[in-house]
Amino acid sequence: MSDVWELYYHGPKLVGPGRGEFVRLMFEELGMKYKEVNDNVYELFRDKLQGFPSLAPPMIKKGDFQLSQTGVICKYLGKKYGLYPDTEEDEWHAEQVLSTIMDYISEGRLAFHGKNFYESYYTQQEETKPYIKVFIEKRMPKFLDHFEKVLKANDRGNGFVIGKKLTYVDIALLHVLRATEAQFPDVWPAVENIPLLRAFKERISARPNLAAYFKSGRPRPFEGNSMM
Ligand SMILES: N[C@@H](CCC(=O)N[C@@H](CS)C(=O)NCC(=O)O)C(=O)O
Structure with missing residues (x-):
């Protein structure tokens, strides 16, 4: 054991x-x-x-x-x-944001599997293009804009997603932002009005343990065939 x-x-x-x-x-x-x-x-x-x-x-x-x-x-x-909010209200807001993060990656994955959710993206690359287009043009900006507002609502966006300390939601948000950047390298730099999200991604990535992990060669490369 x-x-x-x-x-x-x-x-x-x-x-x-x-x-x-x-x-x-x-x-x-x-x-x-x-x-x-x-x-x-x-x-x-x-x-x-x-x-x-x-x-x-x-x-x-x-x-x-x-x-x-x-x-x-x-x-x-x-x-x-200990990566957990301190108050009951923060606890529920953290849960709300986490659920929205999970919705975001599920929609992203769906867009890459528009013909058949259970088969590889590589079997439906042509058929799923319209779904990816809608995701890029409509859904991704809507989610990112929302996450920007969430950040802004706490400490004017200069700290964490919830409360005054790092919680599991910061980690989850970091991962979906990294996944978005990796999956959509041409789109990500052009997404408008998300300065707080961009700064958040850099700030949390620079935390010592995470920065060491990202530099270590251990993280798997993103696949480029869907958000997750
Ligand atoms: N809602 C679940 C989804 C889990 C999921 O889709 N896992 C994938 C790998 S990322 C898998 O292997 N799914 C197999 C299946 O659903 O049968 C979660 O977030 O953990």
């Missing part, structure tokens, strides 16, 4: 950072050791997983406790290890 957290996620040959990266960034910021379990994850989740059922990775496990759903994992680790 492992005495460190295990992160179950598809291996780097199958997928890029993906949803697993939300969890990795939590562990990295916290300076905690974790062990990745990457082998045969599809088969494992389909018919071999013991313990409390999980539909899909990422999943974390320590001892007999295992937990899936990316947002729930982030919230759990945040609460357990």
Whole structure:
């Protein structure tokens, strides 16, 4: 039995950072050791997983406790290890923002799988182009504009998403901003009116543990075939 957290996620040959990266960034910021379990994850989740059922990775496990759903994992680790809001109202606002972040990546993924959500992007590159176009032109600016407003509502956008300290929502927002930039390198620089978001991305990326991780060569490259 492992005495460190295990992160179950598809291996780097199958997928890029993906949803697993939300969890990795939590562990990295916290300076905690974790062990990745990457082998045969599809088969494992389909018919071999013991313990409390999980539909899909990422999943974390320590001892007999295992937990899936990316947002729930982030919230759990945040609460357990101190990346969590201090007041009840902030707690719910954090939950609200996290849900919006998850909506954003789900819509982004959907846009790259407009013909068939369950098949690879590479089988539908032509057919899904109109969906990507709508996402870029309508949905991405709407979400980014919203996140800009969320930042502005706290400390005029110069600090964290919620309250006076880093929480799991800052980590989640950082990852979707990085994913957006990587997926849409031509679009991202031209998105208008998001100065606070841009500064936030740089500020949080520069936190010592995260900066060391980004420089380490360990992060998986973004795939370029959908948001997640
Ligand atoms: N809502 C879940 C979605 C999980 C999910 O879609 N996982 C992907 C990898 S990123 C997967 O392997 N899905 C397999 C499946 O849904 O059958 C979460 O955010 O954790």
